[in-house]
Amino acid sequence: MHFSCFFNFTTPSGVLLSPNYPQEYGNNMHCVWLIIAKPESRINMAFNDLSMEKQFDFLSIKDGGKAESPILGTFSGDVLPSPITTSGHVARLEFRTEVNYDVLKVRDGRYPSSPLIGSYQGTQVPQFLISTSSFLYLLFTTDKSHSDIGFRIRYEKYDLEPCEDPGVPPFSTRKGLQFGVGDALIFSCFPGYRLEGPVRVVCLGGRRRVWSSPLPRCLICKHMFVYLSMCLYLNLFK
Numbered sequence: 001m002h003f004s005c006f007f008n009f010t011t012p013s014g015v016l017l018s019p020n021y022p023q024e025y026g027n028n029m030h031c032v033w034l035i036i037a038k039p040e041s042r043i044n045m046a047f048n049d050l051s052m053e054k055q056f057d058f059l060s061i062k063d064g065g066k067a068e069s070p071i072l073g074t075f076s077g078d079v080l081p082s083p084i085t086t087s088g089h090v091a092r093l094e095f096r097t098e099v100n101y102d103v104l105k106v107r108d109g110r111y112p113s114s115p116l117i118g119s120y121q122g123t124q125v126p127q128f129l130i131s132t133s134s135f136l137y138l139l140f141t142t143d144k145s146h147s148d149i150g151f152r153i154r155y156e157k158y159d160l161e162p163c164e165d166p167g168v169p170p171f172s173t174r175k176g177l178q179f180g181v182g183d184a185l186i187f188s189c190f191p192g193y194r195l196e197g198p199v200r201v202v203c204l205g206g207r208r209r210v211w212s213s214p215l216p217r218c219l220i221c222k223h224m225f226v227y228l229s230m231c232l233y234l235n236l237f238k
Helices: 222-236
Strands: 003-009 013-017 029-036 041-051 058-062 071-075 090-096 103-107 116-120 137-141 150-159 172-175 184-189 193-196 200-202 217-220
Touching: 003 013, 013 029, 041 090, 090 150, 184 193
Parallel strands: 003 029
Antiparallel strands: 013 150, 029 090, 041 150, 058 071, 058 090, 103 116, 103 137, 172 184, 184 200, 193 217
16 A cells, blocks of 8 residues: 655754654655745754665655755665755655565466466455365565664754845945845946946855845946036136
8 A cells, every 4th residue: 555645844943753753664655744944044954863674765855845856865774864954945855665565366276377366465354265176376475675663854944144235336325225045135326327237136045145246336427427527627727
């Protein structure tokens, strides 16, 4: 039987446990955990325990909330990984365990090619079987799989440092007082000056906070330059 589960975590810190931890998890599982922080925050995860069937059961940690998000690490076995930190504000953990292929097959006859009259898995007791011959062929196949206790992961969210105050270019004004990730500053020039560069800059996320582009400059307009030159000339010859 296939078992699926899905969990959302929005608290500042917490503990993620594999299903049934510290007891053994089941086979044929697919579970997803999403850790969601504020856009200006990031997530750090540290393993306290890890014990899974190596090469058959896997835990993947992804840098984002989607199934196709970049993978930060895929783990199996019992070696504790180093702490993991996201570059964004969402982490996705996916836990998959192998399908249990233990099966008992019953055939009506003495050969492997005899008609199949029953195939059984799990714990449900089947009904009586009646053969049409004096032989029954029973074949029990196991995949050698086993479950383990899974994992215990503690996560913590932390806020990013803001961008530095970029200042105000000469002969300009600035709108915007916040310097956190995603905050924007808008610039405009004094009358008689023209803007060279972006009107708007945004504080970017990532591992280092920077503005989306260098600040603009305010350059004197041509007609303003002529006017000021004439004023200076007249003042010199008064």
